[in-house]
Amino acid sequence: MAAKEFKCKVCGYIHKGDKAPDVCPVCGAPASEFEEIKKGFDTNGNAYTIIYASIVVIVVAFLLAFVSGALKSKQDENVVLDKKKQILSSLNVDIKSCADPAAEYAKCVKGEWILNCYGDVVDSTGGFAIEVSKENSKPLEERQLPLYVCEKDGAVKYVVPVRGAGLWGPIWGYISLDSDMSTVFGVYFSHESETPGLGAEITQPKFKEPFKGKHISRNGEFTSIEVVKPGKTFEDADYVDGVSGGTMTSQGVNAMLKQGIGQYVGFFNKEVK
Amino acid sequence: MGLFSKKSKEVFVTPLLGNNPVTMQILGICSALAVTAKLEPALVMGISVTIIVALSNVVISLMRNTIPSRIRIIVQLVVVAALVTIVSQVLKAFAYDVSVQLSVYVGLIITNCILMGRLEAFAMGNSPWDSLLDGLGNGFGYAMILVIVAFIRELLGSGTLLGFTIIPQCAYEAGYLNNGLMLMPPMALIIIGCIIWVQRSKNPEL
Numbered sequence: 001m002a003a004k005e006f007k008c009k010v011c012g013y014i015h016k017g018d019k020a021p022d023v024c025p026v027c028g029a030p031a032s033e034f035e036e037i038k039k040g041f042d043t044n045g046n047a048y049t050i051i052y053a054s055i056v057v058i059v060v061a062f063l064l065a066f067v068s069g070a071l072k073s074k075q076d077e078n079v080v081l082d083k084k085k086q087i088l089s090s091l092n093v094d095i096k097s098c099a100d101p102a103a104e105y106a107k108c109v110k111g112e113w114i115l116n117c118y119g120d121v122v123d124s125t126g127g128f129a130i131e132v133s134k135e136n137s138k139p140l141e142e143r144q145l146p147l148y149v150c151e152k153d154g155a156v157k158y159v160v161p162v163r164g165a166g167l168w169g170p171i172w173g174y175i176s177l178d179s180d181m182s183t184v185f186g187v188y189f190s191h192e193s194e195t196p197g198l199g200a201e202i203t204q205p206k207f208k209e210p211f212k213g214k215h216i217s218r219n220g221e222f223t224s225i226e227v228v229k230p231g232k233t234f235e236d237a238d239y240v241d242g243v244s245g246g247t248m249t250s251q252g253v254n255a256m257l258k259q260g261i262g263q264y265v266g267f268f269n270k271e272v273k
Numbered sequence: 274m275g276l277f278s279k280k281s282k283e284v285f286v287t288p289l290l291g292n293n294p295v296t297m298q299i300l301g302i303c304s305a306l307a308v309t310a311k312l313e314p315a316l317v318m319g320i321s322v323t324i325i326v327a328l329s330n331v332v333i334s335l336m337r338n339t340i341p342s343r344i345r346i347i348v349q350l351v352v353v354a355a356l357v358t359i360v361s362q363v364l365k366a367f368a369y370d371v372s373v374q375l376s377v378y379v380g381l382i383i384t385n386c387i388l389m390g391r392l393e394a395f396a397m398g399n400s401p402w403d404s405l406l407d408g409l410g411n412g413f414g415y416a417m418i419l420v421i422v423a424f425i426r427e428l429l430g431s432g433t434l435l436g437f438t439i440i441p442q443c444a445y446e447a448g449y450l451n452n453g454l455m456l457m458p459p460m461a462l463i464i465i466g467c468i469i470w471v472q473r474s475k476n477p478e479l
Contacts, residue, residue, distance in 0.1 A: 009398075044341055044342060044343065049341040049343055049344055052339070052340070052341055052344070052348075053348070057351065060352075060355045063355060063359075064355060064358055064359070067358075067359050067362050067363075071362050071363065071366040074366040075362070075365045075366050075369075081369075193377060195310070195456075196308075196310040196311050196314065196456075197310040197311060197427075197431060198456055244453070245456065
């Protein structure tokens with residue numbers, strides 16, 4: 001048996017000998033096109049296959065665990081910072097020109113309250129850690145409703161988080177209200193997987209701007225703000241134009257506002273009286 | 274073989290035009306439809322895919338002589354999935370805004386046919402350096418088509434490029450309307466079809 005085998009990469013001819021031939025006798029390729037066939041253990045055996053698979057899986061598992069562990073704290077920071085940015089953005093703070101959003105947040109937001117559905121303040125701290133998505137799946141009486149009490153340009157504002165369903169996935173937002181608990185000061189909307197260019201337009205100023213100055217109640221009755229098809233009007237409440245081509249997402253925003261802000265009506269009524 | 278021998282150069286250049294993964298091999302079409310309504314996500318997606326194809330090509334090429342042939346597809350998938358997960362974790366930690374924007378598409382890179390295609394067809398039989406070039410070439414070829422499609426769709430569909438308004442207000446006042454159809458996924462398919470048409474009619478060899 002020859003010591004080594006060489007395979008021509010062009011035609012597949014196998015040459016036996018100590019070194020590659022100068023020219024491939026089949027297709028005429030030069031020696032550089034020959035590759036030595038390594039003869040080790042049988043790479044097709046069952047034992048080898050199983051051991052190989054196990055090693056690969058274990059190496060990858062350790063690698064991923066290490067990466068995840070190393071980056072976890074950094075990612076959590078990002079999530080917290082992102083939430084703060086979203087709240088600030090509903091208060092009409094220009095996030096892009098803001099050098100230190102965390103400091104700005106500490107300056108603006110004076111309280112992170114927890115309310116119940118009857119409008120009582122259960123706790124005046126800890127509201128930030130509450131996840132609206134989890135609360136929404138509980139019965140109304142057991143929900144903890146976070147409310148951010150903020151100060152912007154010397155006036156008190158209340159920021160209400162809302163969360164609902166769009167066309168493809170969850171949508172959420174923050175609505176800031178003036179101290180009369182009715183006039184919208186600013187809004188922020190975001191989404192997980194709405195269609196870019198259609199439903200995803202709810203994050204754009206063109207959709208958000210018209211909310212400013214609208215009222216969520218009339219004569220003390222909660223009416224929410226209707227999101228209507230562009231060009232349509234609505235009699236019984238203030239309304240804004242939805243996204244053309246994003247009807248399902250617009251309806252999602254509409255439902256989210258009704259349900260989300262509606263939970264706080266108890267608190268609004270108490271405060272205004 | 275030098276670092277930039279004739280073959281290496283060929284390996285890098287052919288996927289850009291002559292054998293483009295999207296227009297010639299018709300691979301990776303799903304993501305080409307999904308992320309091309311706007312230019313920015315298309316760019317980021319193109320870059321991410323390029324990085325992942327190049328890296329996984331190199332890793333598989335290094336392992337190619339040890340991989341048992343019966344489970345090679347699984348091994349390739351594990352490598353790709355691990356790399357994509359790492360890239361997605363790194364994006365979350367250091368470029369949170371971008372990762373939010375790309376949302377599920379980063380994870381879906383795993384299922385991009387271009388990756389498996391290149392690993393199986395090229396990296397399993399070639400040296401790491403050539404595999405790296407092949408990965409970069411195919412990644413750029415893919416990114417190029419994505420950018421062309423996204424450019425057309427964003428310009429005609431939203432009148433903007435990278436978010437900046439391009440079509441002047443006076444055009445809208447004169448009765449110009451954005452083409453809503455451009456934002457729908459089928460339009461991406463039609464544009465890719467047109468690109469293939471042009472490419473094939475320019476090059477009779479294909």
